[in-house]
Amino acid sequence: MPKAPPSSLPISALFGVAKPSGPTSMSILDTFKPLIASSRLFVEEKHLNKEKGKTRKAKHTKYAVKIGQGGTLDPLADGVLVVGVGKATKKLSEFLDCVKEYRTTCILGCETDTYDSEGAQVRVAPWRHVTREKVEEALNSFRGELMQAPPIFSALKMDGKPLYEYARKGIPLPRPIEKRKVTVHELELVEWKGSEHSYRYPEKKFTEEERKAVEFALRGVEQVAEVNNDPEPEMPDSVAPTAFVLRMKVSGGTYVRSIVHDLGHALGSAAHVVALTRTRQGRFTLETTEETDRGCVPWEVIEEAAKDVGEKDGEGWTKWEKAVLDKLEIVE
Template sequence: MIEGVFAINKPASISSAQVIRNLQHHFNPSALFAPWLAAERSSRKVEERTHRNRRKDKRVQVKIGHGGTLDPMATGVLIMGVGKGTKRLQGFLECTKVYEATILFGAATDTYDVQGKVLRRADYGQVTREKVEKALGKFRGKLMQRPPIYSALRVQGKRLYEYAREGKEVPKEIEARPVEVKDLEVVEWMEGGSHTYSFHKEEAEDEAKDLAEKVLHLEESVATSANAVGSESVNGVANTGAKRKRPLDDGDSVVPRKKPELERDGVSPSLMSGGLQSPSRSPEDPPVHPHSQQNLPPPGQGPPAVKLRMTVTSGFYVRSFTHDLGEMMGSLACMCALVRTRQGDFELGKNVLEYENLEKGEDVWGPKVEQLLTDWQRSNQGNDGVADRSVDERRRRRNSSSDAS
């Protein structure tokens, strides 16, 4: 009977929960996990005699869980626990992770990524590789970060994204949490017109924008360049005529305060519900909202994009970082691609099962999964893990056999 922890390369467009269901679809009828299922059925029979009707779900399936969810659009390392290996998943939630995130400048959406509806657009002509690389220095090291409103964090038993979808205000302040960015570097810079990334063509309805203002305070935190330039459109962004309100500062929550506070000098406004604390600025930093016509790109060139590699600690939200980086550039930004290349000791291209192998049959994926689980068991001997319990069970069997003889 084999169980433990392994990693799979999650593809785009499916949820982490769907990956579990797909794995069970392949694992349940397999020869590899037949011993595990037989042991589970035997355990269930004993349990039924001692605890009647304890289990509402009578189906016997391979027990699988994941150690850190990935959004449907994200790809890469997804840690999977099988059987008693699910008890070790908590440790993977707390370990260091490596991401490659691609960021597109010029707009904010209702989902923080390019798949969402556009809530607001902003100038991007002032965004250059040199300025982005300089800004990254502000985000390295230990920081305080507030989870975004569209996150799975629970507040009073309800996930934050449920408040956002229902247009309800979060009943308590979302507190900033300490995170650490151990490494942050530019992998690739893409000038406008040199890539295929783009925002969703669909603009959010006025009702949705009002909802965003109510829940995310977008109007308070962002004033596009078009508002300052005048009635003319800039980079295709028409002037809305809206007046700039006070920005959210580091201590604000998503719940509006009764008495507005004055904007603090030198503190850049945070987008949506709050991301990283706004780092201090120097006179050489790009202004929060530059409006110089000479910085505008040629017509039709489109917004630039950048791919970044970051090594971060548990609890870090790439989407919050993306918004803060766009705002620091005097623009807006959305995530257009995200790959988790490493989590703990699991790394793409080294010891991660390719998802496409599942459709090739057990003859292909079976030996790979068995090897990954065996390697993990061996590496975790002595760490009070699954391997230790398996070793102890084998020793007890040998001792019982010796006593019987």
């Protein structure tokens, strides 16, 4: 049942949104901003954007209330994105370090620059020798406390420059990428797809120039700075490389993509992420299982409201506002 509306308006609040795969986290917020600006739930009457029907675009527009998110999801990823409005934006940092849960699909035999299917092929390697039993055995080395190195194709900065800029321009890293201590609380293989799936390697491939740029960037800070293919004999296009699904519960700051990438190496192969869902971020979750859990607002409701906010009910609330009311956590 929907929760009763707050007795005092406007409010500041946290709530989870079920982000779809495709859009960036920032574009999700941009879709929300004009809706928030038009809602008495979050904005004082005198500051309301009184534009009716279709909401105006958020770009280059100032709004009377702050909005932010508590941990970016890659465009490829879907699942829980925690949103804060008003004073609740000050609470968002709590969700950067909280425990998170993911479900990810991995494909063997190919490594990409971004460690996921959004990138370009960097290296291919044998994969037919990998069995379910070998994967389950290898996972033992990825549980507990780990020292994890972020991907070189990431936005993390070294001496003020994003790591991906070193890699793309062939600028030598001034020092090794600093490893972070992360904790993998739970990690299990939940589905073995084998070749029964529709995933394929990215069509884009590294050029020889791009390959040398990455090698040059890594040279001097890694003992082995070569990016070489070790392909298996050609197989019919109808035979897909092995894929499987992992479920994990990890500390804040953990790169799921790096776990999959490193697992591929541990198996004597290569691997990258083809699907990723954040199923939980702190107390916000796609499926509520505990009394303190809070579900997420369906993205379809927000997407529909962005086109047309629709009619208000007898209490003066639109469909999207009622959906948020049902999931939000008020911050005083």
